[in-house]
Amino acid sequence: MVEVKNLKKQYGDNIILKDINLHINRGEVVSLIGPSGSGKSTILRCIVDLESITSGEILIEGNNLTDKNVDKKIKKEILLKTGMVFQTFNLFPHLSVRNNIVKTLKLVKKIDTSEAETIAKKMLDLVGLSDKMNSFPNELSGGQKQRVAIARALALQPDILLFDEPTSALDPELVKEVLDIIRKLKEQKITMLIVSHEMNFVREISDRVVVMEKGKILETGTSQQIFENPSSQRVKEFLNTNS
Numbered sequence: 322m323v324e325v326k327n328l329k330k331q332y333g334d335n336i337i338l339k340d341i342n343l344h345i346n347r348g349e350v351v352s353l354i355g356p357s358g359s360g361k362s363t364i365l366r367c368i369v370d371l372e373s374i375t376s377g378e379i380l381i382e383g384n385n386l387t388d389k390n391v392d393k394k395i396k397k398e399i400l401l402k403t404g405m406v407f408q409t410f411n412l413f414p415h416l417s418v419r420n421n422i423v424k425t426l427k428l429v430k431k432i433d434t435s436e437a438e439t440i441a442k443k444m445l446d447l448v449g450l451s452d453k454m455n456s457f458p459n460e461l462s463g464g465q466k467q468r469v470a471i472a473r474a475l476a477l478q479p480d481i482l483l484f485d486e487p488t489s490a491l492d493p494e495l496v497k498e499v500l501d502i503i504r505k506l507k508e509q510k511i512t513m514l515i516v517s518h519e520m521n522f523v524r525e526i527s528d529r530v531v532v533m534e535k536g537k538i539l540e541t542g543t544s545q546q547i548f549e550n551p552s553s554q555r556v557k558e559f560l561n562t563n564s
């Protein structure tokens with residue numbers, strides 16, 4: 322689904338990502354963990370083209386997103402295969418919950434209002450928020466806002482959903498409702514790349530876990546390998562202090 326090859330990212334002289342190789346197979350849930358500043362968000366942002374890369378390649382379903390000669394229209398189509406959910410929700414404050422989804426669908430997919438309304442209803446139902454359709458974002462709890470953001474990302478039918486710490490802006494009692502939605506998406510075999518500090522959740526949900534530090538991948542393995550028998554001492558230490 323997604324293949325990251327020899328990815329390097331530099332801000333001036335500051336090397337943020339050193340030589341990242343990473344792949345996510347269809348239907349797989351992969352989590353990225355590691356200390357603050359290790360480059361997790363930057364990887365996600367490179368995959369959805371919110372950051373330019375210094376060198377390397379990113380392929381989405383075999384399409385080279387980072388090819389300098391790629392046609393703008395084709396690049397847009399490649400990016401439509403990805404959907405991102407941010408820590409801070411990024412909802413449009415002036416639009417109702419329903420219109421956050423409808424307007425996005427109309428803008429991005431150019432479909433008519435009635436079709437967009439049908440999809441919006443279906444997605445809000447999936448995240449358990451049908452009753453909040455006409456509310457505005459400031460009338461919702463953090464957990465509800467994040468569920469709307471997930472519904473909006475899903476409405477565009479991406480082939481892969483990327484989550485950047487989807488629960489870290491939430492009060493502890495609201496975390497569960499968002500994690501429950503992600504569990505439900507896994508049951509539906511949605512491909513996901515998740516950055517999270519919720520170690521118990523990462524352990525439970527991930528098919529594979531990638532551990533990063535200082536712009537490099539320290540170790541990759543199944544959830545069981547990483548959490549029960551990590552090979553590097555540094556990963557052991559990280560998990561001991563964060564679990």
Ligand SMILES: Nc1ncnc2c1ncn2[C@@H]1O[C@H](COP(=O)(O)OP(=O)(O)OP(=O)(O)O)[C@@H](O)[C@H]1O
Pocket residue numbers: 332335337355356357358359360361362363364
């Ligand atoms: N726009 C930018 N300009 C310069 N440096 C940046 C920029 N964005 C990020 N960085 C640096 O890149 C490094 C990696 O940042 P990134 O946000 O990817 O880390 P992270 O692993 O997501 O951390 P956290 O767990 O705190 O979210 C950090 O050292 C950060 O200071």
Ligand SMILES: [Mg+2]
Pocket residue numbers: 361362363485
């Ligand atoms: Mg981050």
